[in-house]
Amino acid sequence: MTLQFKPSETFRDTFTYAKTAEDILRFPFPFPEDEYMYSVNIEPHVKGGPTAAFQAVFDIDEHYVAECRERAKVLAEDPKRCQVLPHMMAAEWDTLELIMESLAADYPEHFTLTKAGDLWTWVNRPLGLQQSFTFGKAETLPCPPFEFITRQAQGDFTLQDQREDNLFVDGGMVTTQADWSLEFDIGMTFHEWHGPVPLAHEKGVFDRALKYLMRLQCGQPVRRLNWTMTVNPRLDTSPENYPVWGPDKATVTPENVAEKVHLRVELQTLFRLPRSNAILFGIRCYLTSVADIARVPKWRRRLHRVLRDLHPDIIGYKGLPRYRQMVIDHLAPFDDGVPTSRGIAPDTDTLDAAR
Amino acid sequence: MSDQGIKSRPKYQPIAPEPAGRHHLLVVEGAEVPGGALAEGVSPAAFEVWTVAHRSAVPGAPVMEEAAGAVRTFRSVPHLLGALQERLARERMGLRLYGAGTEPFVWDVFGIAQAAGLGRQETGFAHVGTQARRIFCVHCRAVTENVSTSIVTCSGCGASLFVRDHFSRRLAAFMGVQVDAEVPGEVPEAEELYA
Structure with missing residues (x-):
């Protein structure tokens, strides 16, 4: 199916972001069961999956052009949202290669990569870009290679260096984040940058995840889903701009809750990189309003049950206390108590009427 | 509220010379090695020690003085940190660097060590003094x-x-x-x- 991009939709101020029916049904709904707790929910990142969001190495959807424009705005306002420590240059080129080759293979109608030895030409039709450059020579690109390619991808990316039996977050492009700061966290070890997450340390989640990731193999990427909730379809919920978006949380009412509150899902992917032995971490953000989720019977039942029974520490950490009850109250009348099937698939290819 | 359960908060241990080290440099924020900075039974004489007098009338001393037991005194913390950058830029493998003082001081020392290429296993820090x-x-x-x-x-x-x-x-x-x-x-x- 051909993607119809919506270049003028916005993720701030006017919030004109909206989803087509196809886009709702391809949402990577994050709850495989009716209750949620932290776990090492990592699986191979292979094509095919419960929704269409899993059919490419780097998923592109109808919001691609608008999201790239939003990223450019954030970077213009705060260039430090993209930083890579100097020893990571090989990982920068690894990233450029992986994303260019993947996009060109998965979306040949939109992206083309041609190579004549080290002389590469990259064509990005949705953004109207064509760039010839010499692979490995940063001065032949208009900006450093990691920034160049991640400006043309949806979702955030970080680079992890592996040394001293640990992973260090030594670079990133972070403009669509769920409340964490690259400027603060850059250079941290795996356990340090996950420091603020409650419960999971005690459950050994990070010890196990670190061991697993240190053995990640080139060509065998893995993925997991993570989630939170966001008021308004705002991509940039950074700590830096918390004084700007924080007041949104106090604007939720029982009347507007379904349109205002969005389930925010991160399709997280991890790739071992060939030259640098670093790990590229993709954090692809999807926003779907409670109203749109309520159009899928399985999803509305399950979201209601998960939120109703959520652990208090997770409610606090994810910043939900001001409006969680309103979401539950909105969804409760649509939860008839019928059992739901395992897994995240919507189990339908049509949507119910809005409710 | 004083322990929010966040795991990025550093943990500290009293300092002892790391056996694999060739030479041990200890930098402290005050005029003397503070009580409680060193592990039990460890003598300051095991280290080359850099201290801060917090006064101006302190004569200069060579940055590369290497002997264990030597003490070099600096006029201020920035004075010491600047000399440390110079010293680490000229160092060879096998140096172990230790810091004792307030948290901002020891992590400023760590930052200089990291910029000079020292890994976390080549450094050790004790937090003494104010918790501010x-x-x-x-x-x-x-x-x-x-x-x-x-x-x-x-x-x-x-x-x-x-x-x-x-x-x-x-x-x-x-x-x-x-x-x-x-x-x-x-x-x-x-x-x-x-x-």
């Missing part, structure tokens, strides 16, 4: 020093910052996040926590 914190405002990037309360006014943007336990070794600082961002003016009373 350096706070990095995540909104405006200003640093507020010597914070002993749970909430502090940012020296840069004036926001009322909640002091999170989240610690950046690179910035040698804890994170400050505006406490009333969601409902401006809703500022809880500050508690004295980090004296």
Whole structure:
């Protein structure tokens, strides 16, 4: 199916972001069961999956052009949202290669990569870009290679260096984040940058995840889903701009809750990189309003049950206390108590009427 | 609230010379090696020691003095940190670097060590003295020093910052996040926590 991009939709101020029916049904709904707790929910990142969001190495959807424009705005306002420590240059080129080759293979109608030895030409039709450059020579690109390619991808990316039996977050492009700061966290070890997450340390989640990731193999990427909730379809919920978006949380009412509150899902992917032995971490953000989720019977039942029974520490950490009850109250009348099937698939290819 | 359960907060141990080290350099924030900085039974004579006199009339001394037991005195903390950069730039493998002092001091030392290529296993730090914190405002990037309360006014943007336990070794600082961002003016009373 051909993607119809919506270049003028916005993720701030006017919030004109909206989803087509196809886009709702391809949402990577994050709850495989009716209750949620932290776990090492990592699986191979292979094509095919419960929704269409899993059919490419780097998923592109109808919001691609608008999201790239939003990223450019954030970077213009705060260039430090993209930083890579100097020893990571090989990982920068690894990233450029992986994303260019993947996009060109998965979306040949939109992206083309041609190579004549080290002389590469990259064509990005949705953004109207064509760039010839010499692979490995940063001065032949208009900006450093990691920034160049991640400006043309949806979702955030970080680079992890592996040394001293640990992973260090030594670079990133972070403009669509769920409340964490690259400027603060850059250079941290795996356990340090996950420091603020409650419960999971005690459950050994990070010890196990670190061991697993240190053995990640080139060509065998893995993925997991993570989630939170966001008021308004705002991509940039950074700590830096918390004084700007924080007041949104106090604007939720029982009347507007379904349109205002969005389930925010991160399709997280991890790739071992060939030259640098670093790990590229993709954090692809999807926003779907409670109203749109309520159009899928399985999803509305399950979201209601998960939120109703959520652990208090997770409610606090994810910043939900001001409006969680309103979401539950909105969804409760649509939860008839019928059992739901395992897994995240919507189990339908049509949507119910809005409710 | 003083332990928010956040795991990026550093843990410290009393300093002892790491057996694999060729030479051991200990830098301290005051005029003497503070009590409690060294592990039981460890003598300051095991280290080359750099101290800070906090006065101007201190004669210069060579940066590369290597003998264990030697003591070099600096006029101020920036004076010591500048010399440390020079020293580490000229060092060979096998040096072990230790720091004892307040948290901002030891992590400034760590930052200089890291920039010079020392790994975490080649350094060791003891936190002695005040528990007061350096706070990095995540909104405006200003640093507020010597914070002993749970909430502090940012020296840069004036926001009322909640002091999170989240610690950046690179910035040698804890994170400050505006406490009333969601409902401006809703500022809880500050508690004295980090004296």
